[in-house]
Amino acid sequence: xxxxxxxxxxxxxxxxxxxxxxxxxxxxxxxxxxxxxxxxxxxxxxxxxxxxxxxxxxxxxxxxxxxxxxxxxxxxxxxxxxxxxxxxxxxxxxxxxxxxxxxxxxxxxxxxxxxxxxxxxxxxxxxxxxxxxxxxxxxxxxxxxxxxxxxxxxxxxxxxxxxxxxxxxxxxxxxxxxxxxxxxxxxxxxxxxxxxxxxxxxxxxxxxxxx
Amino acid sequence: xxxxxxxxxxxxxxxxxxxxxxxxxxxxxxxxxxxxxxxxxxxxxxxxxxxxxxxxxxxxxxxxxxxxxxxxxxxxxxxxxxxxxxxxxxxxxxxxxxxxxxxxxxxxxxxxxxxxxxxxxxxxxxxxxxxxxxxxxxxxxxxxxxxxxxxxxxxxxxxxxxxxxxxxxxxxxxxxxxxxxxxxxxxxxxxxxxxxxxxxxxxxxxxxxxx
Amino acid sequence: xxxxxxxxxxxxxxxxxxxxxxxxxxxxxxxxxxxxxxxxxxxxxxxxxxxxxxxxxxxxxxxxxxxxxxxxxxxxxxxxxxxxxxxxxxxxxxxxxxxxxxxxxxxxxxxxxxxxxxxxxxxxxxxxxxxxxxxxxxxxxxxxxxxxxxxxxxxxxxxxxxxxxxxxxxxxxxxxxxxxxxxxxxxxxxxxxxxxxxxxxxxxxxxxxxx
Amino acid sequence: xxxxxxxxxxxxxxxxxxxxxxxxxxxxxxxxxxxxxxxxxxxxxxxxxxxxxxxxxxxxxxxxxxxxxxxxxxxxxxxxxxxxxxxxxxxxxxxxxxxxxxxxxxxxxxxxxxxxxxxxxxxxxxxxxxxxxxxxxxxxxxxxxxxxxxxxxxxxxxxxxxxxxxxxxxxxxxxxxxxxxxxxxxxxxxxxxxxxxxxxxxxxxxxxxxx
Numbered sequence: 001x002x003x004x005x006x007x008x009x010x011x012x013x014x015x016x017x018x019x020x021x022x023x024x025x026x027x028x029x030x031x032x033x034x035x036x037x038x039x040x041x042x043x044x045x046x047x048x049x050x051x052x053x054x055x056x057x058x059x060x061x062x063x064x065x066x067x068x069x070x071x072x073x074x075x076x077x078x079x080x081x082x083x084x085x086x087x088x089x090x091x092x093x094x095x096x097x098x099x100x101x102x103x104x105x106x107x108x109x110x111x112x113x114x115x116x117x118x119x120x121x122x123x124x125x126x127x128x129x130x131x132x133x134x135x136x137x138x139x140x141x142x143x144x145x146x147x148x149x150x151x152x153x154x155x156x157x158x159x160x161x162x163x164x165x166x167x168x169x170x171x172x173x174x175x176x177x178x179x180x181x182x183x184x185x186x187x188x189x190x191x192x193x194x195x196x197x198x199x200x201x202x203x204x205x206x207x208x209x210x211x
Numbered sequence: 212x213x214x215x216x217x218x219x220x221x222x223x224x225x226x227x228x229x230x231x232x233x234x235x236x237x238x239x240x241x242x243x244x245x246x247x248x249x250x251x252x253x254x255x256x257x258x259x260x261x262x263x264x265x266x267x268x269x270x271x272x273x274x275x276x277x278x279x280x281x282x283x284x285x286x287x288x289x290x291x292x293x294x295x296x297x298x299x300x301x302x303x304x305x306x307x308x309x310x311x312x313x314x315x316x317x318x319x320x321x322x323x324x325x326x327x328x329x330x331x332x333x334x335x336x337x338x339x340x341x342x343x344x345x346x347x348x349x350x351x352x353x354x355x356x357x358x359x360x361x362x363x364x365x366x367x368x369x370x371x372x373x374x375x376x377x378x379x380x381x382x383x384x385x386x387x388x389x390x391x392x393x394x395x396x397x398x399x400x401x402x403x404x405x406x407x408x409x410x411x412x413x414x415x416x417x418x419x420x421x422x
Numbered sequence: 423x424x425x426x427x428x429x430x431x432x433x434x435x436x437x438x439x440x441x442x443x444x445x446x447x448x449x450x451x452x453x454x455x456x457x458x459x460x461x462x463x464x465x466x467x468x469x470x471x472x473x474x475x476x477x478x479x480x481x482x483x484x485x486x487x488x489x490x491x492x493x494x495x496x497x498x499x500x501x502x503x504x505x506x507x508x509x510x511x512x513x514x515x516x517x518x519x520x521x522x523x524x525x526x527x528x529x530x531x532x533x534x535x536x537x538x539x540x541x542x543x544x545x546x547x548x549x550x551x552x553x554x555x556x557x558x559x560x561x562x563x564x565x566x567x568x569x570x571x572x573x574x575x576x577x578x579x580x581x582x583x584x585x586x587x588x589x590x591x592x593x594x595x596x597x598x599x600x601x602x603x604x605x606x607x608x609x610x611x612x613x614x615x616x617x618x619x620x621x622x623x624x625x626x627x628x629x630x631x632x633x
Numbered sequence: 634x635x636x637x638x639x640x641x642x643x644x645x646x647x648x649x650x651x652x653x654x655x656x657x658x659x660x661x662x663x664x665x666x667x668x669x670x671x672x673x674x675x676x677x678x679x680x681x682x683x684x685x686x687x688x689x690x691x692x693x694x695x696x697x698x699x700x701x702x703x704x705x706x707x708x709x710x711x712x713x714x715x716x717x718x719x720x721x722x723x724x725x726x727x728x729x730x731x732x733x734x735x736x737x738x739x740x741x742x743x744x745x746x747x748x749x750x751x752x753x754x755x756x757x758x759x760x761x762x763x764x765x766x767x768x769x770x771x772x773x774x775x776x777x778x779x780x781x782x783x784x785x786x787x788x789x790x791x792x793x794x795x796x797x798x799x800x801x802x803x804x805x806x807x808x809x810x811x812x813x814x815x816x817x818x819x820x821x822x823x824x825x826x827x828x829x830x831x832x833x834x835x836x837x838x839x840x841x842x843x844x
Contacts, residue, residue: 001284001309003275005263009256017237022303022618026228028260029302032273033322036261045220047254049239050247052216062243064214073212091240092233093828098212102837111244147843151827185828186842188821190835194784195726195818196444202823204735209819209842210780233829304617313626358632362616396617397631399610401624405573406515406607407655413612415524420608420631421569423706423731425697427685431678439659444725448650450682451724454695455744458683467642469676471661472669474638484665486636495634513662514655520634533666 006032058136060109060129061091074107081105083144087133087163089113089151097149105147108133113155114162130163137167138174145181152187160184217243269347271320271340272302285318292316294355298344298374300324300362308360316358319344324366325373341374348378349385356392363398371395428454480558482531482551483513496529503527505566509555509585511535511573519571527569530555535577536584552585559589560596567603574609582606639665691769693742693762694724707740714738716777720766720796722746722784730782738780741766746788747795763796770800771807778814785820793817 002010006028013024031039054065056072063072074080084105088094094107110133112126137143148163150156164182171177187205189198198206213221217239224235242250265276267283274283285291295316299305305318321344323337348354359374361367375393382388398416400409409417424432428450435446453461476487478494485494496502506527510516516529532555534548559565570585572578586604593599609627611620620628635643639661646657664672687698689705696705707713717738721727727740743766745759770776781796783789797815804810820838822831831839 002306003264003273005256005260005275006273009253009260012253012256017241018234023229025303025306029273030228031257031260032264032266032302039257039260042220042223043254043258045216045223046242046250046257049216049220049242050250053214053243055243062214062217062240064216088828090829091243092236095213095236096828096831096836097840100833100837100840103840147840149828149840152822152824153827183843185839186819186821186844187824188819188838188842189785190823190826191785191820191832193823194786195721195729195782196723196784198729199824200733203729204733205821205842206818207730207733207736207780207782209821209838210816211819299617301618307617307620307625308629311622311626311629314629358629360617360629363611363613364616394632396628397608397610397633398613399608399624399627399631400574401612401615402574402609402621404612405575406510406518406571407512407573409518410613411522413610414518415522416610416631417607418519418522418525418569418571420610420627421605422608424728425686425695427678427682427697428695431675431682434675434678439663440656445651447725447728451695452650453679453682454686454688454724461679461683464642464645465676465680467638467645468664468672468679471638471642471664472672475636475665477665484636484639484662486638513665514658517635517658 059107060111061094061107079104082140082142084147085133085137085143085145086147086149088149089156089159093149093151105145108136110150110159113150113159115155115158126159130166133163134166134170134177137180138170138176141176143176143180145183148182148184150184152185270318271322272305272318290315293351293353295358296344296348296354296356297358297360299360300367300370304360304362316356319347321361321370324361324370326366326369337370341377344374345377345381345388348391349381349387352387354387354391356394359393359395361395363396481529482533483516483529501526504562504564506569507555507559507565507567508569508571510571511578511581515571515573527567530558532572532581535572535581537577537580548581552588555585556588556592556599559602560592560598563598565598565602567605570604570606572606574607692740693744694727694740712737715773715775717780718766718770718776718778719780719782721782722789722792726782726784738778741769743783743792746783746792748788748791759792763799766796767799767803767810770813771803771810774809776809776813778816781815781817783817785818 009028009031010021010024013019013027014021019027031042052065053062055062056075058071058075061072061074069076081104085108086097086103086105087108087110088097089110089112091109094109097103110126110129112122114123114126137146148160150160167177167180167182186209187202188209189195189202189206195203220239221232221235224230224238225232230238242253263276264273266273267286269282269286272283272285280287292315296319297308297314297316298319298321299308300321300323302320305320308314321337321340323333325334325337348357357378359371361371378388378391378393397420398413399420400406400413400417406414431450431453432443432446435441435449436443441449453464474487475484477484478497480493480497483494483496491498503526507530508519508525508527509530509532510519511532511534513531516531519525532548532551534544536545536548559568570582572582589599589602589604608631609624610631611617611624611628617625642661642664643654643657646652646660647654652660664675685698686695688695689708691704691708694705694707702709714737718741719730719736719738720741720743721730722743722745724742727742730736743759743762745755747756747759770779781793783793800810800813800815819842820835821842822828822835822839828836
């Protein structure tokens, strides 16, 4: 019953993260009721997004394409600590860490976690990204620590285990990998959390990390 | 810190219904990681949306522009009952009513409700739409009933009151308006609802509408 | 590890409606920290509850035992309309209906609904209550309407169907049952509800019950 | 309209933690519909609760009164580590910590936190409890560490600050207080948490506590 173009656009919006069919329909009706100039603006921004954005070949962060700069502002920043790499699932996690202003090292974006991806293609992409990470660490003897800054969810933990296993396999072959420290984020009570509702592992960590 | 184009696109997505800054950022990173062909597709769909869509001059529903058809499929459908108009806030409400397959009359989309719009311009738009509705009803003596199918929320009720008041003002001037019946949707317990948690007005209506 | 009396009391509180083990434990620690006078007061209230309360033999509502009054204040109220009985699941539903001040008839409390009771004993109790309802209606020719004021949930609907079926079975045997009207509460949008999120049955009813 | 005894019991249940008037009413109707034996049992358990329970004079934990044991099973357990005291808000927090099986030291239950108590009497009680804690630590030179195991909520943090301040005041007067270490639970991402939604302080702590 719906016009084909509306259905096609709903089908695209449904693939956006957190968007269901009802919200997708609301997006399309929102666009239909916008002045033409504004829909054209949005279309232009989306269309030119990838032309204006470079993906850093080292850490996979997006950054503004300008001049010949090849690396992202973090990877090319001489003041950042080159001895630590924080491995994150996605760019938003990197942004969250940057906001704390506490971490001064480098990053590596995995682009996903292993188990929550049904898509076999995507799974291969993450595995390739892990291989790339290991190659990077092998060849860069400034790196002393890999922080697996993945979510303490089942998916994050399984992905972290996989990365550790892959690194272990390669250890004998690489002097640098052998000396490297692999760490994970500390678990504990979040600000606003309550002991009463904390699971045992979280509470154990909160006790161990007391200070 | 974010590339300008990313921030601009986030600023656009934030204006979409139900989207906050965090979700908007997720949308943009989702687009960045899409194959270029797909972002171009989405941009093209958005860009050509308004060229492919006509808004029905009678009821304000969107429909596919094809051939010279001027009215939407509902308004031009000879089988629909021309004696009732259901006044709805937005096109999604019309879609929800069509899904029930119980209503066979015509529609009129207001495009919003009066009080929840801070935007003065938008408020004027709704008021103009109400004037347009009244003019339509005045001149179309097939119309015997206006169903104010607005949400039973404060906004919906106030808008319904306003429409009733405006119609009353005009009644003496128009023979058709004078004979017309104005109705509102029945209140009651929704499927899955519980008496225990129903407010008094809902429960009173459920008793009155028993059958 | 917990003292036996604490565990026993937790086990009792867990059987209270909506109470889980964590909340039950909080209740017990709350009581432990109360002045002794207050725990004694609570215990006394609970202990004497049934001595101070009578259950109306006609409608099963609880009421204060005082004097020789045998029926509850509603059943014995000469001003109430004796021609309608509202069948409700539980006393709280009766209280909700009374708060609307719109219904002036009598009640009959079922004490539960058929399907959501795993407890076979309880199921029998509800079935017996239904038999009792039918007997009451058979013998009281003032009753002209039975309002099945059950929740429009699966459980409520199934129980309503069962009651209708049982009444039909008996119809040929009873002149009064034959003339009686059986009604159900009207469905519709509740106050504060939105068309967009309403299911099709609720929305259909809202259209049918418009006025 | 409700029988007095029902209203009185509702008024008592409303004072239970997490219970509102509607839930309180459901509790009472639940009790009314119970066999008399069971309401008597519940009343008896509540009535004899305080006779059967002792409060440990050292840590304020409740325990079963039996024989002449004066201290609770934790305080009197020779295997527990006497050098650490975990200060908790309430007994349920102590239970949560015990479940982790990681902490082997002693406890001290405050009975509340300072700011979320409107009740001036209760506030005095907590302040007295803090004085009592300080006296205990002053006189027991086995204690080497006080773990302020309070919720990382505003209330918990303010109470922790107050305890630290009170201890500091007394430090010069007591050799033991002077050597004692005061720690707080580690903050971090809880199991199942996500970086993207973590606040900055939680995420900073997760980085600091990485391992």
